[in-house]
Amino acid sequence: MNTSNEHKEESTRSKNFLEMIIENDIQKGKNEGRVHTRFPPEPNGYLHIGHAKSICLNFGLAEKYNGKCNLRFDDTNPTKEEEEYVNSIMEDVRWLGFDWEDRLFYASDYFDQLYEWAVKLIKDGKAYVDDQSSDVISEQRGVPTRPGVESPYRNRSVEENMDLFHRMKSGEFPNGSHVLRAKIDMASPNMHMRDPVLYRIMHARHHRTGDKWCIYPMYDFAHGQSDYLEGITHSICTLEFEIHRPLYDWFLDNLIETDYRPRQHEFARLNLSYTVMSKRKLLELVNEKYVSGWDDPRMPTISGLRRRGFTPESIRNFADRVGVAKRENVIDVGLLEFSVREHLNKVAPRIFAVLDPLKVILTNYPEDKTEDLVLENNPEDTEGGTRVVPFSRELYIERDDFMEDPPNKFFRLGPGREVRLKGAYIIKCEDFKKDENGNITELYCTYDPETKSGSGVSRKVKGTLHWVSVNHCIDAEIRIYDRLFKNEDPDDGEDGKDFKSNLNPDSLKVVNGKIEPGVKEARPQDKFQFQRLGYFCVDPDSTGDKLVFNRTVTLRDTWNRMNK
């Protein structure tokens, strides 16, 4: 559709630091000039928009440089990981539009090899079994500003270490009684080099290896070697792993002899204003029922965004726009909203929906008449076609579109004022009725038969309103979502209160709306622009009787902004 445009952008776009590094490596012929990345989630939760950045980066870089990208589950901790998460992660990556082809891997695929490597370190005198508790080990490790002290078990013989490690593996010892540690440097300023734990005892069933193992490798001992085994060239991760890199390299240097080496590179993770991103906090929102689940449309999870009505294209464009660098950043959530609007504007058919109905009676329109008016589905899409919308004497318009005593700048309806009903006629408000509480209940208007849309006869009127016919429209539940947090920085709670004190009490409002009848057959995930209101998406909670819509995002609203 707009590929030429994308190519143009692509060729003129400046390179990020990872692209520079990769191009440099290719030029130098490093690793035979191959580019092979991986996306390595731990299956202990759902993916969120921050992961989307990483997915787009890893798969995107591979694509750009004619390389490959693997999907690898980092499943070295059986007590936290579940198959449910594996499945949701695969679904989300696919939905975003990426394909790992036949390269689906698990760190657990490599448990045998990792064990062999641990044995090698022991035999080389570079690893030892420590019998101390985690508390003692932690104590001995010291603090970043002071060196640690060496474990009394540090200088056991190779034979003793081999015997102990073997017995750890065969299940002789309870959890926590022994660990295997690398023998590196207890005085290193880098805490990760102070004899890091390689293996711990966990009598736990693993989602893939079952009961085969009761010792499991730590992240650091698994990750770089997994990269190596898969032929990864550029192992891209977030900044907090920067300090792990010397250890990543240490294992490779001490275990392998080939020239090929994966290299770890770090980038700054995505942060979004008005959003929390940590798995822990998202889990808390789910568990404590602040939201309906991981896929609640207010959640920044991929599944939440999908349900909210975001498209994969819009998320990929967003990921592209936020860029990649090493400095901490907070992206304005408005940029995400811009990205969906941009895409939906091109692809979403327009319909009329009235969220807060106010009845209009056209006093000079025949009571039994119905006209089938033909409207454009999408002015941005010449191939979008048309639809038929019934028009009759009694209509609903948006309550906001009438003011009893409107200011000059108000281009909508008021006593004696004229507006166009989009795709229909110009009408004039002659009178209105109120109930005993002063609420306006009905508007009495006249229509001008000369001004039918498309007739060529048209006076200039300032406002154009959307509408539905009272006797033809259908009811729909509309869920109006707003940002989940009141504060730009949700963690900035008053007097030490946590992020939950910043929850926006108005993040969800449910209303009963009236929509044009043609969309009766809409299916979950169908997306529309409710004209003049915003983009909406059919929710899976819809039933045959009643459609449920989620508001994805409002339209840009200069009127609303003027009044702030």
Add this chain to the structure above:
RNA sequence: UGACCCGUGGUGUAACGGUAGCACUGCAGAUUUUGGUUCUGCCUGUCAAGGUUCGAAUCCUUGCGGGUCAACCA
């Protein structure tokens, strides 16, 4: 008071010693049967001080500011 990483408009991100650009936001205007879209214009920036250089956002030094690291988590 250790090691490592990072400081470019309001927010992001470019400029590989040679005109500080792009996107989002904001503001102003044009077009518009969506106060949408589109188009045009404008506002706003190199953390500071020294040094190297014909020339520094870029290199060096110092300072200041921010981040990361002390799970048998990843």
